[in-house]
Amino acid sequence: MPDSGFGIYVHWPFCQAKCPYCDFNSHVVARVDQAAWRESYRAEIARHAALIPDRVVGSIFFGGGTPSLMEPETVASVIDDIRAQWRVANDIEITLEANPTSVEAARFRAYHAAGVDRVSIGVQALNDADLRRLAADGRFRRDLLDRLAFDVITVPPLRERLEDILPLAYAFAINMASELKRELFAGFGARASSSLLQHDWPGNISEMRQCIVSALDKSTLQPFLVEAQRLMGKSLARNASS
Helix, strand or coil: CCCCEEEEEEEECEECCCCCCCCCCCEECCCCCHHHHHHHHHHHHHHHHHHCCCCEEEEEEEEECCHHHCCHHHHHHHHHHHHHHCEEEEEEEEEEEECHHHCCHHHHHHHHHHCCCEEEECCCCCCHHHHHHHHHCCCCCHHHCCCCCCCCCCCCCHHHCHHHHHHHHHHHHHHHHHHCCCCCCCCCCHHHHHHHHHCCCCCCHHHHHHHHHHHHHHCCHHHHHHHHHHHHCCCCCCCCCC
């Protein structure tokens, strides 16, 4: 399958502590022989390259375990070996999972220098009591307790935000018309605007976007009115004109 792109997952099975909810292949050990692991990774990369040559690597994901416990030299070795064995996409994404307890600026500068351009940090807890318990156990950085803040934002459904309906509908129509290389969408007429505002949108903006995108994808803006009516099962476009 020449020139077929694929992604590579690299597993690092070691952690500082075993989380009770974790079912992954992960282990707590006193010491890891990183040099031996570098050689093992190198051998596995060479073996798989022989089995699936002439492919393009689109992404590399370091998972675990806690890959942020890997020495930067180990990460760099893996990335270099992959680049040596396969072609890589110009926009390749290289992700490394991290635990907040192992996030250190110097280490991550070295990861970035090795080629990592994305970090995935898992949620440790969703309330202060659990975070403080994790900190007491040495599994969360105590200095982060007072530096993290979360706000819960409740967004009402679209039917309760009339001021957002027309700007959103216009933006969706403009973007879709541009993607389809159509003439510039001039906007909705007065009746069409009234119909959009009167529709009882049961969901949020995704329904409106899908309605407009699906309608514009059919043909022209005029069938949009008929297609929108079909999609929503209501007479959105019955009296509309543009």
